[in-house]
Amino acid sequence: MPVKVESDYKKNTDFKKVENSRKFKELINQRKKFIIPLTIFFLVFYFALPIMTSYSTILNQSAIGDISWAWLFAFAQFVMTWVLCIVYVKRSAKFDKQADEIIEEEIEGER
């Protein structure tokens, strides 16, 4: 089976070794530390709005004139989205550098 031989020959990267390398583990840990808390944060923030408006009327009180706290909470969701967007891009630039180093040193360096 020539096709099989060729594919075995081409897969010469030991991904398990890369997975266990210090740099890769560091990248995964830092990603987790960044993504998990922020994801939990934005989901909680998001669902807090329908939960609060469904089960209580606290947010119906006026904040500024006829604009109630519910509207301000809704606008805060937009601000949060844009802020997290910027934060994510900034942080990802660092992850990109780490990823490049891993590709260079752990994957291509092994050839």
Add this chain to the structure above:
Amino acid sequence: MNLIVVILFLAIVSLTLVITYFAAKRTQSTGDFYTAGGGLTGWQNGLAIAGDYLSAASFLGIAGAIALYGFDGFFYSIGFLIAYLVVMFLVAEPLRNLGKYTLADMINSRFDAKKVRAVAAISTITIVIFYMIAQLVGAGALIQLLFGIDYWMAVLLVGVMMTIYVLFGGMTATSWVQIIKAVLLMLGTVIIAFLVLMKFNFNIFQMFSEVKTVTSHGDAYLQPGLKYTVPLDTISLMLALVLGTAGLPHILMRFFTVKDARTARSSVVTATWVVGIFYILTIFLGFGAAAFVGESNILEANPAGNMAAPLLAEALGGDLLMSFVAAVAFATILAVVAGLVLSGASAFAHDIYGQIIKKGKASDREQMLAAKWASLGVSVFSILLSLFAQSLNVAFLVSLAFCVAASANLPVILYTIYWKRFNTSGAITAMLSGLLTAIILVSMSPNVFALDGSAIFVGDPLFPLTNPALISVPVGFLGGFLGTILSKELDPGRYAEVKVRANTGYRGN
């Protein structure tokens, strides 16, 4: 139908046709057809994502919902926006790193099983068809109202146009239609919002104070709880909105039109800004329509409120603005359905024909031909269904598509990327349990059964929620979990590869 409307309408349609013509000349390979050759820049793709996402439901539906129900209409805007954080944080980059043309490609980076690919293709096609009928029914109603032609003619007009774009221009043409449309839509929305603000002396507080006096709801108009009175139903809808986007095949497909994960990320950033600004402006569209068109006129034109935005344009800017908005609405629907046809066709042609029937050995020419036939098939099938679906509620179809996407696709995407133990059986059970639960629960819901005859059948709904996401999303995740742990199969070596590729973007062997 007046002359300005027709001329402006034709101008926009011809513009998109010219672009399709030039795009068609550049579409040669299958890669070009499915993914525009992966050659779009971040901002181009970002605008195209926004163009793909801001469907008739967003532009016409949300403006109408806010005009009629005040704060509760705005819930949709918030859900659709936060959904981008889910896409950006969890899905976009790994998906781009692992996939090639379709969602099934990405799942298959871990499993070779044809069954997995087939199930993924089926769930993609299901979502595409629901979403597509919703858009075409909406399009039919809109064009019918604006131009005074029959419903079937309107549906046929949109249907034929979208088929031309997809068949001749593939993803390149579709992307450019989406980009142009996103720019025009933003332009129209900003102009209308500006005019509305001007009427209120550029004072937002004045706008809020005055708008509640013009509706029949009074103070309640500015408070939540006017439309969504069942707490669990509100939360279920919000869940479907926020998680559904990350599983929508036509949005996912847009990440394959860029060269790498970094460009995918920057395109989500552009999309988030565009979509965010648009959704903030929906308040002005909605409030403006309530104040300057009036509740009774909005309801008279369309009971669901879908004509609020075009009527507002007419009230503020006369025929010129009205025809501009009508043309933009047409381009909006066209861009979205063209994107949907492509994702449905790629599931057929690439996954079912190319990978399963031909075992990945179809020549480029054969694949391209299959893709074009599949596009034609998907188009004809949805046009036919839409002709019979005129009386169906559009919002119900869209929320069903979001719910299926969140329940069937998202669990398997997240497990594939993040869970080491995940396996073939898990992938299949995750998709099937989410898909079936969503469809079965919807068919027993108040959308289908209502005692007052407002739904398809008269009867008592067996399932109380209008949107089943609260049940079907957990079932999808649970199905994937149980399917995985109940089967012994395990391939940690393969996961190591997926994990390394997903996190570093390494594309070599």
